[in-house]
Amino acid sequence: MDMNLAASLTQxxxxxxxxxxxxARRVVQKLAEQLGFSATDAGRAAIVATELSSNVLKHAEHGELHLRALSQGAHHGIELIAVDRAQGFDLPSCLADGYSTGGTQGIGLGAVSRLAQVFDVHADAGGAVVLARLYRQEDTARDLRIGVSQHSLHDAEACGDTWHVTLGEQRLSALVIDGLGHGEEAERAAKAGAEAFAQSPFNAPEYLLGDLHHAMAATRGGAVAIAQYDRAGDKLTFIGIGNIGATLIGGDRTRGLASHPGIVGGQYRKGQVFDYAQVKGNLLIMFSDGLQSRWSLNTYPGLAHRHPAVIAAVLHRDFCRGRDDVTVLVIDLETVHG
Structure with missing residues (x-):
C-alpha cells in the first residue's frame, strides 16, 4: 500500500x-493532545520543548523552535527543531545528563535524546540545529528519513509553496510546487497541482506534468518539479518546469537536476525527462526559489550524514532569501526499502 506524506507548514x-x-511548552503540549497523544506522551513532548527552547536561550540568547506535525497514514508524531546562530555551542556538555540550561530540570539534551524516538544535532560556526521527533507510544511506524522546512513569507497563514511525497514498494515519487508570487492565490495554484499529483503519483512524469498543467490552468500557475525513484532499477527520473532547484548528493559527487523555463498552468514547452543512474544511498534535495541556489553541503563537515530534517533546517537557516515562501525537501533515498 502506498503511503502519502503531504505538505505541513512549519510553525x-x-x-x-x-x-x-x-x-512553546503549551503550544507543543496542545498539538500533541490534538494528535491523540496520551497525557504521558504529551507531557514528554512538553518536556522536550522546554529543554530545547531553554537551550537556545542559554547558548544563543535568541533563536527559534520549529514545530511540525508528522503524519504517516494513521500514525502521528511531532517534529521539534531548535535553531540558533550562535557560536560556541558546547555539544558534549549539553548532552551530559544533569547539565542545566537555566531554569529547567537540568536533564540535558542527552535525556531529551531518550525521550524522543528520533534525535539528531548539527553544530558548526554558524550555530546549532537540534532535532527531536516524538511519536505516540502505541504507534509502530518507522521514522522516515525525509525532512522538510517549509515557511510562508512573514509567517503568513497562506503559503504559495507545497510538496507531496508518496512511498510505494521499492519506489518513491516527490513533488515540489511554487505557486507564482505568494499569498492565497499562489497557495490555490500550488494546492490544485498537489491534488492532481496525489491522484496518480507514479504515472510517467511527462503525463503527470500534463495532469498538473490541466489542474493549474484556472489558477495563476507555478513552477513544478517531480522526482521519481525506482530502487529496483537504481534510477531517479526528474522533470522540472520553472525555478525549482534539485540536487542529488552521493559521497563527494553532486549532480544538479535540470529544469526548463516556463509556467505550469500557463505556458511551457514540452518538458524533458532526465534519468540519473546509480543513485542508491544518495540524498535528493528539492527547493523552491525562496532558497538561494549557491550552497554546498561540502562546506558543512558531517552535515550530509545527519537526519534530512536537520539538513533542511540548516539550509533554510543559512540560505533563505527572506522575500518569498520557501520549501526545502530532503530525502535520503535509502528510506525506500525493497
Whole structure:
C-alpha cells in the first residue's frame, strides 16, 4: 500500500525571552493532545520543548523552535527543531545528563535524546540545529528519513509553496510546487497541482506534468518539479518546469537536476525527462526559489550524514532569501526499502 506524506507548514516559535519557553511548552503540549497523544506522551513532548527552547536561550540568547506535525497514514508524531546562530555551542556538555540550561530540570539534551524516538544535532560556526521527533507510544511506524522546512513569507497563514511525497514498494515519487508570487492565490495554484499529483503519483512524469498543467490552468500557475525513484532499477527520473532547484548528493559527487523555463498552468514547452543512474544511498534535495541556489553541503563537515530534517533546517537557516515562501525537501533515498 502506498503511503502519502503531504505538505505541513512549519510553525516558527521565536525565542528571545524566557517567557517564551512556557509558551512553546503549551503550544507543543496542545498539538500533541490534538494528535491523540496520551497525557504521558504529551507531557514528554512538553518536556522536550522546554529543554530545547531553554537551550537556545542559554547558548544563543535568541533563536527559534520549529514545530511540525508528522503524519504517516494513521500514525502521528511531532517534529521539534531548535535553531540558533550562535557560536560556541558546547555539544558534549549539553548532552551530559544533569547539565542545566537555566531554569529547567537540568536533564540535558542527552535525556531529551531518550525521550524522543528520533534525535539528531548539527553544530558548526554558524550555530546549532537540534532535532527531536516524538511519536505516540502505541504507534509502530518507522521514522522516515525525509525532512522538510517549509515557511510562508512573514509567517503568513497562506503559503504559495507545497510538496507531496508518496512511498510505494521499492519506489518513491516527490513533488515540489511554487505557486507564482505568494499569498492565497499562489497557495490555490500550488494546492490544485498537489491534488492532481496525489491522484496518480507514479504515472510517467511527462503525463503527470500534463495532469498538473490541466489542474493549474484556472489558477495563476507555478513552477513544478517531480522526482521519481525506482530502487529496483537504481534510477531517479526528474522533470522540472520553472525555478525549482534539485540536487542529488552521493559521497563527494553532486549532480544538479535540470529544469526548463516556463509556467505550469500557463505556458511551457514540452518538458524533458532526465534519468540519473546509480543513485542508491544518495540524498535528493528539492527547493523552491525562496532558497538561494549557491550552497554546498561540502562546506558543512558531517552535515550530509545527519537526519534530512536537520539538513533542511540548516539550509533554510543559512540560505533563505527572506522575500518569498520557501520549501526545502530532503530525502535520503535509502528510506525506500525493497
Amino acid at each position: 516558527v516559535l521565536r525565542l528571545d525571552d524566557a517567557s517564551q519557553v512556557g509558551y
